[in-house]
Amino acid sequence: MNQTDAGVIETRERASTLPTTTERSGNAEGPTAGERTLNLFSTGFLVVWALISLVPLVWAVLTAFKTDREIFTSPWGLPGEWRFDNFVRAWTNAEIGKYFINSTIVVVASVVLVMLFGAMVAYVLARYEFPGRNIIYYAFVGGMTFPIFLALVPLFFIVQNLGMIDTYYGLILVYTAYALPFTVFFLTSFFRTLPGALAEAAMLDGCSHAGAFFRIMLPLAKPGLISVAIFNFLGLWNQFLLPLAIMKSTDYKVLSQGLTLLASDTGYRSDWSALFAGLVIALLPVVVVYAAFQRKIQDGLSVGALK
Amino acid sequence: MGYGKYRFIASFLALPLLLYVVFVVSPYVQAFYISMTDWRGFSANQKFIGLDNFVELAGDQLFWKAMWHNLLLLIIVPVVTLGIALFLATMTSLGGRRGLLARGGVRGSRFYQVVFFFPHVVPVVLAGVLFTFFYNPEAGLLNALLRVIGLDWAVRPWLGDTTFALPALTVVLIWGAVGFYYVLFSAAMKSVPTDVFEAATLDGAGRMRTFFSITLPMIWDSIQVSYIYLGITMLDGFTLFQAMLPEGGPDNSTLIVSQYLYRKAFVEGRFGYATAIGVALCLVFIVLAVVALRATRRERIEF
The missing domain is CATH 1.10.3720.10 (MetI-like)
Incomplete structure (x- = not known):
């Protein structure tokens, strides 16, 4: 267990020093076109999943300030005013x-x-x-x-x-x-x-x-x-x-x-x-x-x- | 040391052990006995009936329907969840912007780490209530979205539809679970020594090749443990299902075994039968866990 702990810390440090070496090796050889599409796709997926993770919760917070009418008529809209009396x-x-x-x-x-x-x-x-x-x-x-x-x-x-x-x-x-x-x-x-x-x-x-x-x-x-x-x-x-x-x-x-x-x-x-x-x-x-x-x-x- | 040592040990263990035995160990042990009685809540009327409950259970269609739903969850949720988690972890911890040597991950991987994990800390009941409204036919976000992008034909009362209710709940389970396994896999991937990846790159391995020949075998242990752990969660699943469709959904289309157990025990008062359901589910789980462990066994790679 002791070794595991040390291992984790060590890996983390190693990981954090890595981007600099990456930068260097990357400059020598630019990414190919195919690589760029793949990167675009993967970054796109990361962003989409980040939205999926957060949107339901942001929606809940916004809805908490709406009137019942607003909830039904404009589920995507912002509340007309911030109604704290709901709380x-x-x-x-x-x-x-x-x-x-x-x-x-x-x-x-x-x-x-x-x-x-x-x-x-x-x-x-x-x-x-x-x-x-x-x-x-x-x-x-x-x-x-x-x-x-x-x-x-x-x-x-x-x-x-x-x-x-x-x-x-x-x-x-x-x-x-x-x-x-x-x-x-x-x-x-x-x-x-x-x-x-x-x-x-x-x-x-x-x-x-x-x-x-x-x-x-x-x-x-x-x-x-x-x-x-x-x-x-x-x-x-x-x-x-x-x-x-x-x-x-x-x-x-x-x-x-x-x-x-x-x-x-x-x-x-x-x-x-x-x-x-x-x-x-x-x-x-x-x-x-x-x-x-x-x-x-x-x-x-x-x-x-x-x- | 020596004198007083055992008195000290006993004094530290006594209270916690007492608590644990009374509230945890004894209920589990009792469960096996109660499952062989016709108990309905009054100790005077507790008669030992052997395996009669299990015989009845074998012919109980609703039980098998619920069990089928659990098995569906057991297969679909881990495969999809772990798939997404693996993909996200590969992208953020190994992806990099400039080829395979990048171990720092993509730009902002720290941000993704915080965001992706968040759904996992949202209490399941909250997620359940929230998504019930997400799926609401009139005020729900999902139908509103479908109308906005012109897919009006897809608009439906999601949770009131016998075909779509179970998939709708499955999505929520996956939403809540991905973050946990994402963090787990990220940590596992970071513990793989960098030189292994460097060697693969030098040998001309592409991304796919590296993933399937290096990353996957290296973190296989984590994946296996995750599958089993997620499997346990899927055999329960009570909280979310009870929060979203407490009656078991339209025509019992989302009834799962733990809900059926709860219904038999605390609604119908058939405690003996309900406990038999729990024991049966537990046995199914043990069998599945052993099968899963054997089927997915590989040589352990030391590094």
């Missing part, structure tokens, strides 16, 4: 605000909990020899491959028997449990790359095992923790199946449930602009996280892919 209506009347708060509470608490638990498990699995270690490791990793819907029915009854249907902590615990496999898997390989000498030195100086973990290793693991936390945030904000089984009352539903409710209601209540405003509100945290961390997300993905 106010979505937040209050359509109760997107309530769902937004529910989602935020559950997702933030789950991410914090799963990062703490995941790091504890991963650290122990990566740094200590003890009987049953491999069994525990594979039990966690195996959880990544099983589809959730297979567990759905029994899970519903377990949560019901614990009296946790329609509670924040019920969904938080379930989210945490289902995010553990991914978290443990990635953090275990991450902790293996960290130098153990520091923790050992700290323990020689009288630090306890737990003290070495919280004071030395956890701060050292920060880059890995951030990557995994972002993935967990995006994944759990996205989650739909688990809350569908656990959050039954409208007071506790999360944003993804709320939006589908709103979408199916819109048919007869016809407040389309509020629905689109609701979509944009729900998308906002994701866009913020992505914009802030997109390099980290893609690097995390690449490291995972090359292992």
Whole structure:
């Protein structure tokens, strides 16, 4: 793993220095006509795919500012004026605000909990020899491959028997449990790359095992923790199946449930602009996280892919 | 070390393991037992009926219809998605403006990287609601576009049409998935040593030749893993389908197995039967994964 990390960084550096050499070799020999057509075609395809990626979302944002009339009469046009009251209506009347708060509470608490638990498990699995270690490791990793819907029915009854249907902590615990496999898997390989000498030195100086973990290793693991936390945030904000089984009352539903409710209601209540405003509100945290961390997300993905 | 070590290990593992066993391991284990009962939600009426659920399932036409849709997705979505992703990755990370030696990629490849990945972070439910309106017969962007460019005959209620509903949903699945595999393949291609490409160019290999003889074999592992991973996603697919056509589409034309499971369990209350559906789907998946791994096995190339 250590070598993989180094490899990734090295390749990236190599890749970034390359354009200069390219420039030189390119000047010696100009591109042929056939090559130019091919380049034109491939650049064209790249631009088209970029548009396909972005247009639906730009359209959603524009539509969120329109009146219902405008939505139907000029789907491609710009809104006549920027109506922010659509967002106010979505937040209050359509109760997107309530769902937004529910989602935020559950997702933030789950991410914090799963990062703490995941790091504890991963650290122990990566740094200590003890009987049953491999069994525990594979039990966690195996959880990544099983589809959730297979567990759905029994899970519903377990949560019901614990009296946790329609509670924040019920969904938080379930989210945490289902995010553990991914978290443990990635953090275990991450902790293996960290130098153990520091923790050992700290323990020689009288630090306890737990003290070495919280004071030395956890701060050292920060880059890995951030990557995994972002993935967990995006994944759990996205989650739909688990809350569908656990959050039954409208007071506790999360944003993804709320939006589908709103979408199916819109048919007869016809407040389309509020629905689109609701979509944009729900998308906002994701866009913020992505914009802030997109390099980290893609690097995390690449490291995972090359292992 | 030594004294206190095991106490420390136990204290770190206890809570997470308890949580994991209660909410993840035990439901999976229970699923196999529940699938052999006629359970309808009251523990008093839980009778062991062996394989009866599976026998009923074998003759359940709607189940097979849903399974057929899943298999279609399983074949079409990965092939198209990975094809597009491979093409885009080749263009941006190996394409270059001046022949094959360009490893820096085309101008603005960083921009493409950010844009292409974006649909993947859009929550699936959001994409579902958004595209439901994209396909809307009156206000939808798609029909408006078709009218603008004069293809009026192609205008139709996309999601209300038994022929076009499933392809319409498939497009959304592909839209959301390409970015992820694009980034993955780009990273894999960048990890292939430059000299391999240089040697190929010196030997006079063209673009196509380089792609099929060098790039593809070099990143075969990534492609294989991606196919399996995308396959798992396609066997589920619940979120998008439930967000776009919760009733399974016109005449069940977009019903998939996970939706059928949900319907049997939480609408009809047949929990035993629903769990049997889950187990059957899981077994199908395992068989397919093994077949796919064997069929696509190649010599691993070390570099």
